[in-house]
Amino acid sequence: MFAFTVRRLVQMVVVLWAVSVIVFLMMTFTGDPVYMVVPIDATQSEIDQARRILGLDRPMIVQYGIFLSGLLQGDFGLSYVFRQPAFGLILERLPATMEIVLVAMAFATAVAIPLGVYAGANPGKPLSRLIMSGSLLGVSLPGFWVGMMLIWVLAVEYRIFPSSGRGTVGTIFGVETSLATASGWQHIVLPAVTLSVGTLAIVLRMTRAGMMEVTRQDYMKFARAKGVSRRGVLYGHGLRNALIPVVTIFGLQLGDLIAFATITETIFAWPGMGKLLIDSIYRADRPVIVVYLMLVALIFVVINFVIDVLYTLIDPRITVK
Amino acid sequence: MTLHLTMRRLLTTATLALALPFATLADAKDLTIGLTSDPTILDPQAGEELSSNIMFYHVYDPLVRRDADLQFGPGLAESWSQKDEKTWVFKLRPGVKFHNGETLKASDVVFTIDRLKASVMSNLSANIASATAVDDLTVEIATPGPYAALPNDLAAILILNEAYVKSVGDAELGLKPMGTGPYQLKEWAKEDRLTLEAFPDYYGGKAKIDTVVFRPITNPATRTAALLTGELDVVQDLAVRDIERVKAETGVTVLTRPSLLNILLALDVREKSPTIALDKNPMTDRRVREAIARAIDVATIDKVIMNGLATASQQYVPESHLGYVDGVDFRAMYPFDIARAKALMAEAGFADGFAMTLDATNNRYVNDAQIAQALASMLAKIGIQLKLNLMPKSNFWGYIRVPSDNSSLIMSGWDVPSGDAGSMYGALYYSRDKKPGYGEVNRTGYTNPEVDALLDKADSTSKLDERDAHLQEATRILLQDIPMVPVHYEQDVYASRSGVTFTPRVDKFIWAYEMDVAE
Numbered sequence: 144m145f146a147f148t149v150r151r152l153v154q155m156v157v158v159l160w161a162v163s164v165i166v167f168l169m170m171t172f173t174g175d176p177v178y179m180v181v182p183i184d185a186t187q188s189e190i191d192q193a194r195r196i197l198g199l200d201r202p203m204i205v206q207y208g209i210f211l212s213g214l215l216q217g218d219f220g221l222s223y224v225f226r227q228p229a230f231g232l233i234l235e236r237l238p239a240t241m242e243i244v245l246v247a248m249a250f251a252t253a254v255a256i257p258l259g260v261y262a263g264a265n266p267g268k269p270l271s272r273l274i275m276s277g278s279l280l281g282v283s284l285p286g287f288w289v290g291m292m293l294i295w296v297l298a299v300e301y302r303i304f305p306s307s308g309r310g311t312v313g314t315i316f317g318v319e320t321s322l323a324t325a326s327g328w329q330h331i332v333l334p335a336v337t338l339s340v341g342t343l344a345i346v347l348r349m350t351r352a353g354m355m356e357v358t359r360q361d362y363m364k365f366a367r368a369k370g371v372s373r374r375g376v377l378y379g380h381g382l383r384n385a386l387i388p389v390v391t392i393f394g395l396q397l398g399d400l401i402a403f404a405t406i407t408e409t410i411f412a413w414p415g416m417g418k419l420l421i422d423s424i425y426r427a428d429r430p431v432i433v434v435y436l437m438l439v440a441l442i443f444v445v446i447n448f449v450i451d452v453l454y455t456l457i458d459p460r461i462t463v464k
Numbered sequence: 465m466t467l468h469l470t471m472r473r474l475l476t477t478a479t480l481a482l483a484l485p486f487a488t489l490a491d492a493k494d495l496t497i498g499l500t501s502d503p504t505i506l507d508p509q510a511g512e513e514l515s516s517n518i519m520f521y522h523v524y525d526p527l528v529r530r531d532a533d534l535q536f537g538p539g540l541a542e543s544w545s546q547k548d549e550k551t552w553v554f555k556l557r558p559g560v561k562f563h564n565g566e567t568l569k570a571s572d573v574v575f576t577i578d579r580l581k582a583s584v585m586s587n588l589s590a591n592i593a594s595a596t597a598v599d600d601l602t603v604e605i606a607t608p609g610p611y612a613a614l615p616n617d618l619a620a621i622l623i624l625n626e627a628y629v630k631s632v633g634d635a636e637l638g639l640k641p642m643g644t645g646p647y648q649l650k651e652w653a654k655e656d657r658l659t660l661e662a663f664p665d666y667y668g669g670k671a672k673i674d675t676v677v678f679r680p681i682t683n684p685a686t687r688t689a690a691l692l693t694g695e696l697d698v699v700q701d702l703a704v705r706d707i708e709r710v711k712a713e714t715g716v717t718v719l720t721r722p723s724l725l726n727i728l729l730a731l732d733v734r735e736k737s738p739t740i741a742l743d744k745n746p747m748t749d750r751r752v753r754e755a756i757a758r759a760i761d762v763a764t765i766d767k768v769i770m771n772g773l774a775t776a777s778q779q780y781v782p783e784s785h786l787g788y789v790d791g792v793d794f795r796a797m798y799p800f801d802i803a804r805a806k807a808l809m810a811e812a813g814f815a816d817g818f819a820m821t822l823d824a825t826n827n828r829y830v831n832d833a834q835i836a837q838a839l840a841s842m843l844a845k846i847g848i849q850l851k852l853n854l855m856p857k858s859n860f861w862g863y864i865r866v867p868s869d870n871s872s873l874i875m876s877g878w879d880v881p882s883g884d885a886g887s888m889y890g891a892l893y894y895s896r897d898k899k900p901g902y903g904e905v906n907r908t909g910y911t912n913p914e915v916d917a918l919l920d921k922a923d924s925t926s927k928l929d930e931r932d933a934h935l936q937e938a939t940r941i942l943l944q945d946i947p948m949v950p951v952h953y954e955q956d957v958y959a960s961r962s963g964v965t966f967t968p969r970v971d972k973f974i975w976a977y978e979m980d981v982a983e
Contacts, residue, residue, distance in 0.1 A: 174858030178865070186904045187866075224504045226638060235654060294689045306689040307681055309656045412681040412690075414655030422501065422682070425827075427858035 151451075155444045162440040163214070166433050167207050175199075176223050176427040197223055210433070220430035224423070229430035233416050233438060238318050239309060240415030243407065244400045246322070246331055247339035252393075255346035256382075262347070263354025263385070264377055274347070281344030286403065290337040290410040297333060304333050307412035334411040338404060342396040349392050353385025360384075387458055394450035398443045494675045495964065495981060497974055498687045498699040502655050502680035507638040508622040509583050515680065518974050522660055522676070523563075524622035524643030527554055527573065527603075528615045532969040532978065534784050534883040536615060540568060540623055540644065541603075549610040549926050550593070554618075556601040561665040562625045563648040570597035575626035577605070588617050590901060610926040613786070616882040646671045646977040655680055660976070668977075676976040691716065691959055697981070698960040700974060704771050704830075710959050719958045721968040722775040724782055724879040727829060729839070729949040730871075730892075731756065734909035737872040739821035739851070746814050747872070753946040755808040757798040759846045760839060766952055769834045773957060777950035779939055780878075780885065784970065786928070787885025787935030794943055794950050805846045817847020823864055824875040828857040830954050836875055866896070866905055874907055877954070881971050885935050886922050893942060894919055910947035 181193050194200045198209065213220060219230035262271040298306035310330035313323025321327025357363060358381060366376045405417030412418075416435060423431040503516035508524055529539035541554040560568040577595040580588060591614065593606040607614060628642050641649055646668065647660035658678045662671040679696065681687045684703035690696045692713060702710060702718065711718050731753055732738075737745035746752045766774040778793040809815060822840065826833040833854050840850040850873070855863065864874050880888045894902035895911040902919070915938050922934035942948075960966045963982035969975060 174856065174860075175862035176858075178861030179858060186901055188900075190865075226505055226507075226510060227635065239656075291685060294686065299689050299692045302693055305695055306693050307686050307695065308679060308690075309653070312653065409683050410686055412656075412679065412683065412686055414653065418655055418682070425858065426504075 151448050155441075155448070158444055159437060159440055162437055163211065163433070164207070166436045167203075167210065170429050170433065171203065174427045176429055179427045180223050219434045222423075222428050222431050224426050224428045224431075229428075229434040232419065232431060233435055236414060236416040236419050238320050239413060240401060240404050240408070240417060242320050242322055243331060243335045243338055243413060243415065244397070244404055246335035247342065247400055248393075248397060250335060251339040251343035251346055251396075255343045256350055256389075259347040259350025260354055260377055260382060260385075263351040264358060264381075266351075266355060275351070278344040278347045281340050282348070284340065286337055286341060287406050287410055289340050290334070290407055293333045293337055294410070305330055306333075309414055334407050334413050337410070338400055338407045341403075342400060345392060345396065346389060349389045350382075350385060353388055354381055357381045357385045383457065387454065390453055390457060391450055394446045394453075398439075398446050401442055402439055493673055493981060494677070495673045495697050495976060495979060496677040496679060496695065497976070498679050498681045498690055498696040499974070500680070500684075500687075500701050501682060503658065505638040506641040506649070506652070507634065508624070508641070509580050510634075510638060514972055515678075519641070519658065519660075519678070520622055521645065521973060522647040522976060523641045523645040523649060524624070525560075525645050526619050526622055527556075528619045530619050530883070530971070532967060532975075534970060536619070539619070540573075541618075544615070546926055547604070550607050552605045552607070552614055553598070554603045554605065556603065557667055558601055560644050560667045562628070562644050563642050563663055564625070564628060566625060566627065568623070568625075568644055569600050570603045571600075572626050573597070573603045573623055575629070576621065576624045579624065579629070580621060588620055591617060610924050612922075612926050612928045612931040613882070613884050613886055616786075616884045620882065647676065650675075671977050672980045673976055688959075691961075694961070696961075697964050698958065698966055698974065698979075700956075700958060700972075702957045702959045704773060704957065707771075707957065715962045717960055717962060719960060719966070719968050720773065720955050721958075721970065722782075722953045723956045723972060724881065724970060725829070725877045725954050726777050726780060726782070726879065727835070727875065727877050727951040727954070728780070729756075729760075729951060730874040730876070730908045731947060731949065732872040732908055733947055737820065738870055739872040740818060742818055745872070746812065746818050749812040749814075750945065751808040751812040752814060753949075754798060755805040755812070755846055756843065756848070757794070757946055757949045758801045758805040758808070759842050759848075760949060760951070761800045761842055762795065762951055763800070765835055765838050769831050769838060770952070770955075773830075773955040774952040775955065776952050779943065780948065780950055781880055781888065781939075782953065782970075785880060785883050785885055786932050787889070787939055789936045789939050792940070792943065797943060798946075802845055809846050814847070817849065819849035819851065820872040821851045821853050822873045822875060823853045823855075823860070823871045825857045825860045826854040828860065829877050832875070835951070839875070864907060866907055871907060875951075884931075885939065886919065886931065889915070889935065889938055889942075890919050890923070893938070893947060908947040910945070912941065912945060915941055 177190055177194050177197065177199055180197070181190055198206060210220060219228060221227065222229045222232055225232055258274050262274045265271050294306045297303045308330055309321050310326035311324045312319045312321055312327060315323050321331050363376055363380055366380050367373070371379070404415055405420055407413065408415045408418040409421055419431065420435045423435070499515050499518070501515045503519045504513065505516060506519055508520040526539045527541040529537050531537060540557055540560060542557045544552055544554045547553050556568060556570060556573070562568065574595045574597050577589060577592060581592065591607050591611045593608045596604045598604055605614065622643065625642060629637055632640065639652065644667070646663055646666040648663045650659040650661045652658045656679070660676045662674050664670050681690060684701065684706070687696070687699045688703060688706040688710060691699045691710065707718055710716055731747045732745060733748055735745060735748060737747065740746070762776045766772065766776060776795055778795065779788055781788055809817065822836055824832055824836040836852050836854060840852055843850050864871055864876070878888055890902050891905045893910055893915055894906060895916050896903040896906045896909065898916065918934045918938040922931045925931050925934070956968055956972055958966070958968050965980040967978070
């Protein structure tokens with residue numbers, strides 16, 4: 144386990160380094176940030192001076208070197224537009240993104256697992272068929288369309304939920320979050336549901352497939368014969384084994400949700416880091432884009448690591464080496 | 465059955481509980497305004513884009529103020545006069561309070577101008593040599609030479625409090641602005657809301673609206689939705705496709721106003737043009753330039769592509785500006801006329817036409833990509849084959865930069881918020897490399913000693929009417945020479961809830977001090 148952890152940590156560092164190189168190279172194509180910063184009729188000397196101040200007059204490789212050495216000292220550079228530390232800007236918006244991602248994830252799980260277990264245990268019933276066609280819809284509908292429809296029906300037509308924004312923010316354990324207030328919860332429902340649709344459908348389908356697989360196993364029949372209730376068999380014996388592939392998907396989906404929150408955040412004007420990314424691309428704000436992509440890469444790498452560890456907890460037969 | 469009923473009641477209650485506070489959000493003297501983007505930084509000497517500017521003018525005041533039609537009036541300066549050709553004297557309004565209770569002093573103005581001169585992010589102070597405090601309420605501003613447009617520049621310079629800036633530092637100032645303006649910052653939850661509160665001791669009297677909330681909503685459809693749900697009272701940049709839908713709604717008004725943004729087509733007039741394969745650039749011939757002007761059917765572009773939400777531009781600057789010539793209209797000089805355009809091309813020896821590339825943005829101006837396509841099909845009719853080179857704005861400005869010279873034909877927009885054609889002409893039409901600070905973005909390579917001389921004269925007089933006369937003369941010559949074809953002014957579209965007094969301003973500023981809401 145220890146060797147495994149060390150090896151994975153080294154891998155993680157290598158992956159992040161590779162991401163930093165790729166992202167930095169890609170930045171050459173996003174346009175020249177100087178022109179987004181100086182006034183439109185700026186003189187050449189003003190442009191040159193701004194370029195010097197932003198450090199853009201150096202060769203790309205030197206800029207990368209400065210970026211990397213800054214990175215190792217925990218300095219992620221200043222945003223060209225906000226003139227503030229890029230990492231701080233992203234951290235500021237991280238709670239907003241995490242809260243819709245977590246609520247979306249919780250919602251998806253709470254709905255998908257019971258429905259998946261039911262559909263898997265009773266494959267022939269009409270309700271199961273309904274659930275399955277619904278999940279197909281969930282997989283295929285694009286998130287932005289679902290979001291617009293929810294706004295149209297539940298915000299504009301029926302006025303049950305607000306259409307945009309984060310509402311009043313409260314504090315839980317020192318973190319500012321919408322989850323602490325009623326107004327915050329009102330605002331979070333639509334974006335979180337929108338974000339959850341794809342994941343919900345996928346988790347549901349995985350759970351069902353797992354359950355169908357598991358119900359055919361002898362130990363299930365044996366447990367039933369032993370007198371364990373149907374519910375007990377399904378959730379106690381079946382679900383536990385059916386969940387192994389679901390956990391992998393769950394982890395990957397979590398990463399996906401953080402990355403895809405970008406679109407949902409834009410539609411609902413949710414002040415998360417995805418919206419910051421879009422705005423930063425628009426403004427060619429290089430430091431923010433680089434730090435964001437590296438952070439998302441880090442999240443993915445960590446999630447994968449955690450999944451591997453979780454495997455062993457769910458199924459002791461799997462060992463990590 | 466009972467179970468179902470209970471479930472339903474439970475759901476209804478839950479929904480109501482969630483929905484209740486939402487319904488009571490609206491309050492009599494509060495106003496929520498939906499903007500297209502959040503300010504980036506609240507230091508008025510570090511940011512320049514519109515959203516930041518809107519906030520700056522709520523929190524800070526300039527010495528000279530402009531009204532909704534860009535007419536000058538006193539701001540923090542009660543009056544001003546010219547001591548000599550190069551020296552202006554500004555008398556400050558006595559007893560003006562900053563939000564922290566301090567009184568405005570001449571030293572604050574001097575501090576502000578000195579700080580601006582040290583900054584590279586703004587070129588507003590280029591025509592200021594120095595500022596000196598004569599006494600507590602008198603500031604003398606010296607210009608490097610005679611310069612009549614000083615008040616124009618000062619209208620865009622917002623006065624900071626010296627002691628405050630020194631105590632909080634630059635980074636903090638960008639987050640917590642503090643000035644003499646009608647509103648003070650209450651809260652800025654980045655990307656979600658920026659709340660302003662009326663400043664009770666404002667020198668012009670307390671604003672009618674107590675609390676103004678600005679909400680950045682990038683997605684135009686979401687802005688429309690939030691207006692329809694009543695979450696917003698005013699929205700900026702209503703999507704063109706939503707106009708009919710919003711008009712059908714009772715209690716909501718759609719407002720439009722031509723903006724200052726002039727879409728211009730810049731024609732390369734140098735001997736050799738980078739994207740034209742011929743030995744000599746055809747556009748050096750004035751007849752070819754006139755042919756291009758006549759081949760472009762601006763009325764059709766505005767009707768078909770802009771849905772009528774554009775105004776054909778008559779000159780390079782709008783009517784309200786210094787340098788505008790009354791009664792002169794580019795469209796009347798060169799009406800749309802394909803036959804005449806073809807004849808001009810033939811006269812110039814290009815009956816078979818030629819090919820070149822048009823550089824344009826695809827995410828900067830309203831329907832920019834479609835306009836570029838329309839231009840290509842219009843110019844094809846007189847034999848000019850346009851290859852379109854469309855790119856996002858973050859690439860565009862670097863691509864067309866002077867002196868890299870990639871372009872033969874560029875479509876871009878210009879606005880002159882100072883209300884004075886001088887700065888634009890000096891940057892766009894003054895001969896390149898002749899005088900520092902002039903011709904810096906002269907992308908057409910246009911050079912005309914007569915225009916240069918007129919701009920020199922305009923920039924070296926201390927009398928505004930003389931400056932105006934020189935600039936008008938330059939306008940006449942430019943409209944004859946056609947280094948650029950003016951296309952149209954975009955129209956700004958807003959929507960507001962009824963009961964809100966809101967008149968769009970020509971400079972796009974949303975200015976809550978001018979607004980009111982019915983009880």
